[in-house]
Amino acid sequence: MADTPEEIQKHLKLYWKVGYALLFCTGLTVAVTWFTDNIWVGLGIAAFKAGLVAVIFMHLNDEKPLIYKVLLYTVFFAIGMMFLTLLAMYDPIISPFNR
Amino acid sequence: MEIPFTVKPRPDTGLWNAKVGIWLFLASEVMLFGGLFSGYLFLRLGAGGEPNYFWPKDVLSIPFGFVNTLILILSSVFVVVAWLQLKLRNFRKFQMWMFAVVACAFIFLINKGFEYKTKFTHYGIKLSDNSIVEGYILDDTIIYEGIKNATIDVARFNGQFLDLIEGDTPKFFRTDSDGKPQGGAFELSVSKVKEIEEEENLKLKEKHEKSNNDKLAENSEAIVVRWLPAMGIKQLSFVADKEFSIKIKRKKLRRSFKDSVKFRDQTSLKGTISKLTPGVSIALVDRIDLRATDSENPESSSLVWKYLGNDSPLKNTGDKSEEVSKVENAEINYNEEYQKSADISGDHDPKEEAAKAKGIFLGAREEVLTKAKEKGEEAEFDEVFNQYVKKWETKDGEKLESHSPILVPWDEVKLYSNFTPKWNTFYAIYFTLTGLHGLHVLIGAIVLLWFALFGKKLYDKDPEHMANRVEVGGLFWHFVDLVWIFLFPILYLM
Numbered sequence A: 001m002a003d004t005p006e007e008i009q010k011h012l013k014l015y016w017k018v019g020y021a022l023l024f025c026t027g028l029t030v031a032v033t034w035f036t037d038n039i040w041v042g043l044g045i046a047a048f049k050a051g052l053v054a055v056i057f058m059h060l061n062d063e064k065p066l067i068y069k070v071l072l073y074t075v076f077f078a079i080g081m082m083f084l085t086l087l088a089m090y091d092p093i094i095s096p097f098n099r
Numbered sequence B: 001m002e003i004p005f006t007v008k009p010r011p012d013t014g015l016w017n018a019k020v021g022i023w024l025f026l027a028s029e030v031m032l033f034g035g036l037f038s039g040y041l042f043l044r045l046g047a048g049g050e051p052n053y054f055w056p057k058d059v060l061s062i063p064f065g066f067v068n069t070l071i072l073i074l075s076s077v078f079v080v081v082a083w084l085q086l087k088l089r090n091f092r093k094f095q096m097w098m099f100a101v102v103a104c105a106f107i108f109l110i111n112k113g114f115e116y117k118t119k120f121t122h123y124g125i126k127l128s129d130n131s132i133v134e135g136y137i138l139d140d141t142i143i144y145e146g147i148k149n150a151t152i153d154v155a156r157f158n159g160q161f162l163d164l165i166e167g168d169t170p171k172f173f174r175t176d177s178d179g180k181p182q183g184g185a186f187e188l189s190v191s192k193v194k195e196i197e198e199e200e201n202l203k204l205k206e207k208h209e210k211s212n213n214d215k216l217a218e219n220s221e222a223i224v225v226r227w228l229p230a231m232g233i234k235q236l237s238f239v240a241d242k243e244f245s246i247k248i249k250r251k252k253l254r255r256s257f258k259d260s261v262k263f264r265d266q267t268s269l270k271g272t273i274s275k276l277t278p279g280v281s282i283a284l285v286d287r288i289d290l291r292a293t294d295s296e297n298p299e300s301s302s303l304v305w306k307y308l309g310n311d312s313p314l315k316n317t318g319d320k321s322e323e324v325s326k327v328e329n330a331e332i333n334y335n336e337e338y339q340k341s342a343d344i345s346g347d348h349d350p351k352e353e354a355a356k357a358k359g360i361f362l363g364a365r366e367e368v369l370t371k372a373k374e375k376g377e378e379a380e381f382d383e384v385f386n387q388y389v390k391k392w393e394t395k396d397g398e399k400l401e402s403h404s405p406i407l408v409p410w411d412e413v414k415l416y417s418n419f420t421p422k423w424n425t426f427y428a429i430y431f432t433l434t435g436l437h438g439l440h441v442l443i444g445a446i447v448l449l450w451f452a453l454f455g456k457k458l459y460d461k462d463p464e465h466m467a468n469r470v471e472v473g474g475l476f477w478h479f480v481d482l483v484w485i486f487l488f489p490i491l492y493l494m
Helices: A005-032 A039-057 A065-082 A084-090 B017-046 B062-087 B091-120 B190-218 B303-307 B319-327 B334-340 B350-375 B425-454 B456-461 B463-493
Strands: B122-127 B132-139 B141-153 B172-175 B181-186 B235-249 B253-256 B260-263 B268-273 B279-289 B386-388 B391-393 B399-401 B406-409 B413-418
Touching (some): A005 B062, A039 B463, B062 B463, B091 B425, B122 B279, B122 B303, B122 B406, B132 B406, B235 B268, B303 B406, B350 B386, B350 B399
Antiparallel strands (some): B122 B413, B141 B268, B260 B268, B279 B386
16 A cells, blocks of 8 residues: 555545444344345345455455465365355265164 | 565565465464354254254344444454554554554453353253253252262262261261171271272282282293282272262262262262252243154143243252252352342242243244234244243233243253253354354454554564554454454344
């Protein structure tokens, strides 16, 4: 990031705005549960919040390629791990006595 | 030697070293929490199928979780603001914002502590037909009477049972193989057992060596085994000079049967269970969950209804319950809590209260069924058989409140516990996820506090180096926030 005091003040404003957005989204996450049981809505908002934190607070909007590469692998394997449940469903452990 | 690339970027990566380091570490953290989230998914999707276990509903306080989420998000904003203050070369302001971050972290942890405490003091009993009752103030005291015989494990004996004897401690005799007393009476203690052990082992050793010598006399090339401590005496049996009784919380024992108990140090006593302690009781039932029950029509035939409204016989035995509180020192004080909580100290007729609790269960159930019918849908299984029974308001605005106790006979108890990982898979994954997250909050807060308190020296030397350190700590802190952003909806809202 640029280091001039003006630029920094600009960043400061942005961070507060993002903070307010995150607080608002948290309220929204709770509010939507009054209207819908759909888990994807809550998870969608959570993913949006996580995106804001990662991109703005953790500066992923302006990072070097090496870090993107590291994260690409991480995300790939982390998502892969979520599908382990699916594997377990297709390959259940069957008791020999069928209890 | 100066550590290279703390401020200037390394030519090949284009980054200062600590940044590469923290991102690699965060990548491993993503995999760690990812594995646990995957475990959560597995347990959650498996609930409700075979074997019958059901996901608890509405067990965490949403306002609590909500406030904690806000606190953590605020702290995340504070940490970037603190970092920018370093960039602006304003150390005082940096410190101020950093202290705010640490304060948020500790408020978060204190809240979490309260939440954990409510779980540790909330209990559940699973009955033999798989129905579940939950509530407060569990009593699993057992009294064993008419005990005369004790068998102990020599190596592990810790003398615990001697402290639990009611009244005068009897004297003990050693017994022979037929169980008949032998020798003189003595006071049993850990040191006495050690004394007997040494004496016996010396005898055994001499006997062993004599047989070795005999063998060698017969044949000088005979193979002999030298004496090993493992060949020593393992068990000792005693008989008391009079019958005695003990009182203990069942869960502190290793095993208990109608005619004997086994302690964790392998000491076993023979006696009979007192009629005063026929089962495990909960003083204030607040939820009945019949989802996993084997009963045909659980709303009428579950075992819960049979035992609801039976109170612990120890409750009204005057000074007896005082003795109970002496036994269980670290846990909820039975008697005191009973009196303190206005909810249960009142003059409630347990049978009447049980009828009220059943009324609430059936009423709330009926409401769910009618609502579903009006909508033309099938009622959700989770809601039909799982009801909060402490308070309920009928459609006509009538407010019902029940204070029912339950006493489940030992034979009908499958499992009982407070809300810890032992109780069900939900609490297992809940404590693992939130506990690990809480540890991250704690360690992160300590590191950030360190920067605020002791960072001045480095700041004066090289402010940019200090700013980079704080950035790295901040990245970790945002990650901790990010994990909670997902934990909040999946644990509290779904």
